[in-house]
Amino acid sequence: MNLKYVALSCLLIAVSGGMNAQSEEGYRVKIQLKKPADGMLMVSERVPNSTMWFTDTLQLKKGKTIHTGKVQDPCLVTYALRSENEDFLGSFSIFLDNSPHIEVKGDNLRSLRVTGSPAHAEYERIEKEGKELFTNYGTLRYKYGKTFGNKALRDSLEPHYKQAYERIYDYILGLPGYAESKVAAYYVYDYFINDALKLEEALSKFSPAMDNNIYIRSCKEELDRKKKIAVGRQAFDFCLSDLDGKQYRLSDDKGKYVLIEFSASWCGWCKKEIPFLKKVYEAHKENDNFRMFTINLDDKREKWEKDVKELGLPWPVISDLKAFKSEVTAAYNVHGIPMIFLISPDGRIVANNLRGEKMIQTVDRLLNEMNTFPFSIKGEVDQFNDGCAYLYTLPPENKLLDSCLVQNNQFTLNGRLEKNQRGLLFVQGADKLSAAINEVYVQRGTIGVSLVREGRKHRATYTDAPLQAEWEALMKAFKETEEYHTYARINDEVQQEFLKKNSASPKLKAKQQTALFDAIQVIAAKENYRKKEVLTSLIYDYCSLLTTQQLELLCASLDASLHDSYYLTKVRKYIEQENLLANGQLAKDFTAQDLSGKSVSLSDFKGKYVFLEFSASWCSWCKKEIPYIRKAIEALKDKNIVFITLMMDDKRERWEQDVKKQNITWLNLSDLKGMRHSQIAKDYNVSGIPASFVINPEGVIIDRDLRGDRILQQLKKYVK
Template sequence: MSVRKELFIWCLCFLSVSSLVYGSPVDTTGVRVGDKCPAFTFEDMKGQSRSLEEFKGKYVFIDVWASWCYPCRKEFPHLQELEKKFEGQNIVFVGISSDHVVWRWKGAVENGKMSGEQWWVGNDTSFITAFRVDRIPRFILLDRKGWVSRLEMTRPSDPRTETMLRQLKGIENGPSAPRKAKKIVALRETAFEFQMPEDDTREVALETCDGGRMKLELDGSNKAVWKMALSGGEYGRLWVGDKKYTVWVEPGKPWQAKSELNELHFEGEGAGINNYLNKRLYRDIQWREYELEEEPFRVRLQEMVEEREEALLTAGLDVNFTKRERERILHERNYQLAFWVIMGHGGKQVSEKSRSELRRVVVEKKEAWGIFEYPESIRRALFAFHNLDGQTGDAYILLMDVLKEAEKYRDKRLVENLVVKSVMEYVRIHGMENAEGMDRIFRKRVHRPDYVAEYQRVYDANKVLFKGQPAVPFTFKDITGKEVSLSDLKGKYVYIDVWATWCGPCNAEIPHLKKLEEEFEGRNICFVSISCDDSQKAWERFVQAKQLGGIQLHMGGDKSFMEAIRCKGIPRFLLIDQDGKFLNANMPRPSDGKTLEILNTLPGL
């Protein structure tokens, strides 16, 4: 074979392999930390079929490499040194080549006198796809049961690798790699100011990823002045009431902000970045756009990213901040994609392209900590996956599935954030009744003082609604003007529906509620519907036109009952026992098959 022809074949092989490794990863199965490693098959140097399952009972350190990859070859001596240090111990080192040509792989192994198990993927790229290998070398660790322990280990040349391996259970400790001395980080105190309009009475707070939420005290002129001890620049969120603004705080770069017509304007050394962050943009995703089909929505996502990238480029800011901000823009984009899936309630057709992107969203990236949108996009993507699987019926089951996924991450800060945000969002809507599993995970995984204090405050406020607690009393008028109290119904079970005539979901439950009333007619249970309509006449007309049954009550202008049961949305259903105590302060809806099952099991009905 001529030299020119051989060179041509070599280049062709190189391009085909590099398109696999350096191109956009094709994500299908999406293996994650904590998953069992699928049963892939490989070819060894003797042409025998091999599987990682052969090493059950041992740790497996995998090196994904290729003969043409220079960084891969640089790691070979360090890898061989590791193999010698752990010789005879409960760990095996396996090299898996992604070469497309078998003789290139075998030649590299023989010429390099490579030790350990040396295998070849062959024409089956499922291993590369499953582990999302988008660059090499890539090092993966499996535990003794064949479960994925680390998706991306540090390289053999990194002293931390030996230290981590020696910390594995069943591995003799021996002399660990020398620890680097901890770097002493100097903190620099920097002052910031925020001026509110004189007539604005909203509460102001500053939130950082690690420091939590700090309420800012306003002086007589409605201005807040505070100092922060900072080691480096970081994102923050300035909260004005329920409205949030992204800000950047950096040591030695103070800024003074002023709120005008709900827009922030900055002056001072740190003004440049913050004026960019709070520049008015026109291509952000609007609420109605979550109803779009996939391709139009993806176009809108791209428009949003392009507008932000252009604004960032035009601002001409610090190189390090620009790099960090590009990452934040990507996480915001991922958040919006996940939220689009959630808002579709699993009914939208979602392409493999979008699913693949979401699988990459949930991959842990420790270096992204400090960007608020990083954990937020992961959380939304976890919920989105369950929506895609059709698990949209029971909110509590959905929550528990997401919490169990969150527990698998290694970064404790990320785990805490995912658990806290998911639990508090659920509690705001559904309360804490019959949620012992949720409570157990929260108390096990969350230890940050501000998180724990807020959860305990909410828990204590919700205890009054727990099963066995006295039900919140009420006295409201029916359609004839007669007052009806909860105490009048003692001795009977009471199924309560809090609703309004203008509420679409409430109206959708009416036919199902009528069926329940017919099913249990003449039995020891009352069906009470309590309207929170502002207009009593509109309620009366609706009740008469729809010929609503059961006990129909109107709460008038007194919303204290809704506040007492912590009703944040309607319809809301409650079940009270014969002694006037809560059985369930967040009952399933009449349309939910579980409601009939629960009612049929009530003793004495």
């Protein structure tokens, strides 16, 4: 249970222990244990607004002690037992009322019996009769909390978790005598204090006679606070000035997301939020749909001014110098700082009490949604019944967009995209052996897909998917052209040469590039495809096989309406990166670690030739390169050259095992970020491996993508 430790200022009028005299109308708890005989009982009351962990200490002598005092309302009290050496031995709880003859007896903490307290008797009955509900809810709540990052598992648990929560709610509201039960009031406080809808309904069913109960009063106060700043409520429109007297009104930024931080010069926790606030600002300072304010809650101008100068915040810091007496703090229910709100473009509160990474993620997500569109894929898969469905974007992102369970052969995937993209639909059966894998062009709206088994594969039929239909038609027309047939024939020759020599001659690769360029040019020139967005995806698919000059010609030939399409943007980025890696360009410096943990940089080898290879433990083609690299190392061992292999693994053990298994004796480095996340791979535009670069003693790229025997052949020309 979510139990809160709270102050006793309004609950305990008098608390005493041991030999202190008891109040006539208070409680008297006689505690008698057989084991342990001596120790201390640390007393704590679970009531609202507490600032104290322990409110009394009782000395246990020969297993006995007496606890006396007075409570305004019955409340849950916990006794934590410590030995004379202050070792924690265990605890027990009583729902304490002002009964004068309460007794706690038992051989040990596990066999205690409490008598003489009507409130505790009611509490015991509720716990006993609801034990299965409470246990089930607690178990599901724990499991549900551990599902972060596993959406499929989270989705499978969520209905059970919600059902368990609803059963707890129904059980508590159905308790006998609920309307005037002070024990029921505790359960409402404990379970529903953070659920405004449930809390409001639960409070409405209590008798007016309960209005002054400590738990009821706290719940009502919390509900009022939540309503005031609840998500969806209209944000208070303030008008405040900065140090120069410039006024800022919230409503002036209607149509934008506005982040409002309440802070003060004396607030240490506010200072800790500044790095996160700066990250938000830097990420979105150029976004016309976003604005930030800090509302300073100092009451002296000199303190405000000093704070502004010391922090040097690049966004407006505004104030009315009324601190917590300001109508703005009252309107936003600010009783503690930092307090951060996010206001929507229509002036409503969309998030409150934001902090740290959650704040960054919330702002990123909502601003992203302003520039994205929703999509949904509703599918039916033949002969699966149950399983999981996943939707990934195709390269260059390879990002998981959504996942869900397959139930009764059906699934629904949802998400948002900034621009239309092709995705990979992967549906896996519950047996983990059967799978349906198909591509889909994702666009705004709801796409239907039927996956029908044909032999070992599933054929996909799409409905309400115009871009997918255009893509399929384009690829069919492309592969039917004579130019494509020429390219396919030359491509087969390249593959055969690779199988024989682990490399292809530059002359043959040039023929391959020309044939492919001609094939794409032919289809791009057709009037019915020249303006089609799917054409940009075709160009991107083959961009790594074309020269930058060929790609620039293709981009220039496209209709102007396609210039902002997702794939054309990626092609332009690819051209830009490739130009930075062309012969004659300075190789970008990097630092990675060897297996001993030593950091090594490319610049460490200035004055030497460097053969730089990108590889990985899982890459079979990379393994085929190893004999050729060994041959080159042996032949050039007395020359001014160093060989470096950069491993694109993300697990040290795999990297280490591969180095040992392959007996790699030359310099072997890694940043252990994997190819997708390695900044080195991004800087060198590596999307497939093996990949290689030759760098001269001045740090300039002079050759790349050497394979097989060409490694030694080319290196001999450079290293003389």
